[in-house]
Amino acid sequence: MELTLDRVTKHYGSKIACDRISLTLHPGVYGLLGANGAGKTTLMRMMCGVLVPTFGSITYDGIDVSCEDYRDALGYLPQEFGYYPEFSALDFMLYIATLKGIPKLRAREKARELLELVSLEKEAKKKIKTFSGGMKQRLGVAQSMLNDPKILILDEPTAGLDPKERVRFRNLISRLGADRIVLLSTHIVSDVEHIAGTILVMKDGRLIHQGALEEIIRTIEGRVWECIVPQALVDSLCERYPAINMRQEGKDVFLRLVGDEKPCDSAIAVQAALEDLYLYYFSEVNAK
Ligand SMILES: Nc1ncnc2c1ncn2[C@@H]1O[C@H](COP(=O)(O)OP(=O)(O)OP(=O)(O)O)[C@@H](O)[C@H]1O
Numbered sequence: 001m002e003l004t005l006d007r008v009t010k011h012y013g014s015k016i017a018c019d020r021i022s023l024t025l026h027p028g029v030y031g032l033l034g035a036n037g038a039g040k041t042t043l044m045r046m047m048c049g050v051l052v053p054t055f056g057s058i059t060y061d062g063i064d065v066s067c068e069d070y071r072d073a074l075g076y077l078p079q080e081f082g083y084y085p086e087f088s089a090l091d092f093m094l095y096i097a098t099l100k101g102i103p104k105l106r107a108r109e110k111a112r113e114l115l116e117l118v119s120l121e122k123e124a125k126k127k128i129k130t131f132s133g134g135m136k137q138r139l140g141v142a143q144s145m146l147n148d149p150k151i152l153i154l155d156e157p158t159a160g161l162d163p164k165e166r167v168r169f170r171n172l173i174s175r176l177g178a179d180r181i182v183l184l185s186t187h188i189v190s191d192v193e194h195i196a197g198t199i200l201v202m203k204d205g206r207l208i209h210q211g212a213l214e215e216i217i218r219t220i221e222g223r224v225w226e227c228i229v230p231q232a233l234v235d236s237l238c239e240r241y242p243a244i245n246m247r248q249e250g251k252d253v254f255l256r257l258v259g260d261e262k263p264c265d266s267a268i269a270v271q272a273a274l275e276d277l278y279l280y281y282f283s284e285v286n287a288k
């Protein structure tokens with residue numbers, strides 16, 4: 001089972017939303033990380049066959065994703081998912097099952113099973129308008145699984161979840177990734193920290209890194225700095241280097257910064273961590 005992207009590119013007029021992305025996915029969980037506008041949704045929509053690339057190809061075991069058969073293998077949770085507030089969770093599941101052409105009896109059985117999987121079995125008869133953000137997201141994942149997809153594409157499934165819901169969600173995704181390709185996008189590094197075997201980092205339409213979390217963190221090794229500087233230097237340093245941490249130390253200020261070169265004489269390079277990663281790659285301040 002293999003999903004292959006070969007130089008996938010999308011232009012919107014003169015805007016290049018995805019730029020020559022090549023990638024091969026196997027069963028497992030992939031975390032697509034990128035700031036707002038990086039091109040995550042554009043890429044995912046192309047991977048679902050709902051948006052046609054300007055250049056490049058996407059194939060599933062050699063078959064183009066625009067092919068009908070691919071739809072049967074795919075589950076998709078769009079970023080802007082339209083729920084029907086007056087529907088109960090169960091009715092909603094049955095409705096989506098009808099759209100997917102799943103026979104009635106099978107649909108009922110599958111809907112129950114999936115609501116249980118996402119821990120919504122007790123809420124099956126409740127109207128969606130009474131659901132929390134996290135409950136809706138879990139329902140969104142449940143509907144994407146109705147056709148038992150081999151490929152599951154979830155666009156920011158953790159948006160709006162509280163910490164408890166995040167944990168539940170992660171556990172659910174880990175289980176789903178055991179025997180299928182799961183790709184989820186987020187801009188929260190910690191959402192994919194424990195569950196994604198492979199992290200894909202996207203910036204300005206390009207795939208700038210892919211690998212295990214440790215490998216990605218290694219790319220910023222030697223680029224994380226700590227220093228104690230006089231108050232007068234803080235502003236100019238922070239304008240040039242994204243600051244992860246800042247605290248008053250007597251008259252001076254302790255700073256943790258990211259940047260390619262040593263920000264000041266007294267700075268020492270320190271071990272890189274997860275939160276540094278995000279700032280290094282996605283901060284508005286130009287770290288590179
Ligand atoms: N239909 C469209 N027409 C023109 N430009 C578009 C269109 N859709 C997206 N874009 C642009 O393409 C770029 C990538 O957008 P995309 O929605 O893929 O990013 P994203 O990584 O999903 O962002 P977010 O984290 O905000 O969801 C952005 O600059 C966006 O403005």
Ligand SMILES: [Mg+2]
Nearest residue numbers: 040041042079
């Ligand atoms: Mg998006």
